[in-house]
Amino acid sequence: MQLPYECQIGLRYLRAGRRSGRNSFISFMSLVSIAGVGLGVAALIVVLSIMNGFQRDVGARMVAVLSHIEIYDARGILNDWQATARDAARNPAVQAAAPFVELPGMLLQEGEMKPALLRGILPEQETRVADFMQGKNAAALAALKPGAFQIVLGAELAKALHVKTGDNVVLAIPSQQASLSSAMPQTRRFTVAGTFDVGHFEFDSGMAFVHLADAEQVLHVDAPIGLRLRIADANQAPQVARELKFSLNGNYLVRDWTQRNATWFAAVQSQKHMMFIILTLIVAVAAFNVVAMLVMSVTDKRADIAILRTLGASPPSIMKIFVVQGLLSGLLGVLAGTVFGVLVAWNLPGIASGIEHVLGVQILDKNIYFITSVPSQLLWSDVGGVVGVAVLLSFLSTLYPSWWATRTNPAEALRYE
Structure with a gap:
């Protein structure tokens, strides 16, 4: 042409x-x-x-460590997290659930002091919802036993505290009975059971895991404060969270991982x-x-x-x-x-x-x-x-x-x- x-x-x-x-x-x-x-x-x-x-x-x-979806009871603790997990599992997108407790605190060791977010978990349940629970990370967290007061630190956090497996660290958190006139923190000694590395500096330098039973004892509660859910597609978390908010029986707060990192x-x-x-x-x-x-x-x-x-x-x-x-x-x-x-x-x-x-x-x-x-x-x-x-x-x-x-x-x- x-x-x-x-x-x-x-x-x-x-x-x-x-x-x-x-x-x-x-x-x-x-x-x-x-x-x-x-x-x-x-x-x-x-x-x-x-x-x-x-x-x-x-x-x-972020998704490897954070929950796809988190469920909280408006009353403060989940007295029957298994029932809540069964209710959530009715949604076909939900694949697994695991209870948890989170508490901010300070970790101290021979003059070193670092802030950390402690998460109390059940290791056998956590492997079903956390992508980072593989290889050495899974082995370290599997070592956590109830009543042993062991802790698994992020690799960068352990390096900053100059500790290794077998060393002791002291956890300091605000006292539950603290008043304006007496605000001494509550302390508990933990033994380092290992370290984890997810390749995200924010988590590796500021997060630690303990057994759920130990975290509940430190906080003086007898149930987890929330439930972590894993879904088939993390990108669908906002939509699934909205569905769960209306389908769950009870007064629950539902939050997906994009809301936690919206900024x-x-x-x-x-x-x-x-x-x-x-x-x-x-x-x-x-x-x-x-x-x-x-x-x-x-x-x-x-x-x-x-x-x-x-x-x-x-x-x-x-x-x-x-x-x-x-x-x-x-x-x-x-x-x-x-x-x-x-x-x-x-x-x-x-x-x-x-x-x-x-x-x-x-x-x-x-x-x-x-x-x-x-x-x-x-x-x-x-x-x-x-x-x-x-x-x-x-x-x-x-x-x-x-x-x-x-x-x-x-x-x-x-x-x-």
Whole structure:
């Protein structure tokens, strides 16, 4: 199928300067415009992939420790958690349940003092709801025995306290009988039974596990305070939590894992949106190169435009010629940037690891970012959005120069030819 003459001329203008050796500066500007759009598109794809990977990896580590769904009794404790677990299991999405007790406190050992969130668990039940209960972690938590007052510390927390398996630590929590005049904390000595490592610094440095019976004794209660549920798909936790809130018999508070970390997820989404806007401006700046290239091309082709007009070409046809020329430059940049960005996003962890090895630095500090390796998750929906925005900006950048080409006066343009 033969292309319309506007497309043929626009394509010829795009490549004629490089092929014939004339108008080298216009050809250079064309290359700059293609490279600018390509780099902007590649940067957008890579950055959005990093944001997606960061959210995925940190979220997975959160879900490994946190409950998909937590159920609390409004009265304070679950006197019959087994019955509540049976009621919750009627929902087909619920796979397992485990009781727990949580209490914030301070851990002390030979002058070192660190805050920690202690969770009392039944090890045999916890393995059914916690993803991190595998390998060494599962073996350490399985060692917890009722009445032995043993504790399993996060690896970073144990390192900060300078303790190892078999050492003793002292737990200090606010006294249940404390008054304004006497606020001495309640203390209890625990033996370190092991450590766990989930790869999330916040949990590894500030969380510890004890047996449920020991936690209840420390808190002076005779039942767990909540129930942790595991569901088939963690992403469906908000929907399942709403269903349970209406289906459970009793006055229960139901909370899913996204609510517990709502601020973090909102911050990540906000950062992703802002990065998209900022990097889109880079693509927009690159599109101005297309404007400059077309303006110079129109100036250089004034005689050609005049001849086409005298042969009967209409102003819309003249406009289409330069729209095709500019849009092809943008499309070439978008195509090159998409290919480059996708390849980098797919291989980013290896690239980042190589950079760290060569430069001897660590790109991500786990104390700040919770993870130590650069993550990446390429979503084709993001790629499609980036390509769409880049093509639109490239098209818009062709409109004014193309319209200006239609204002050429044939007689004046050919006067000195």
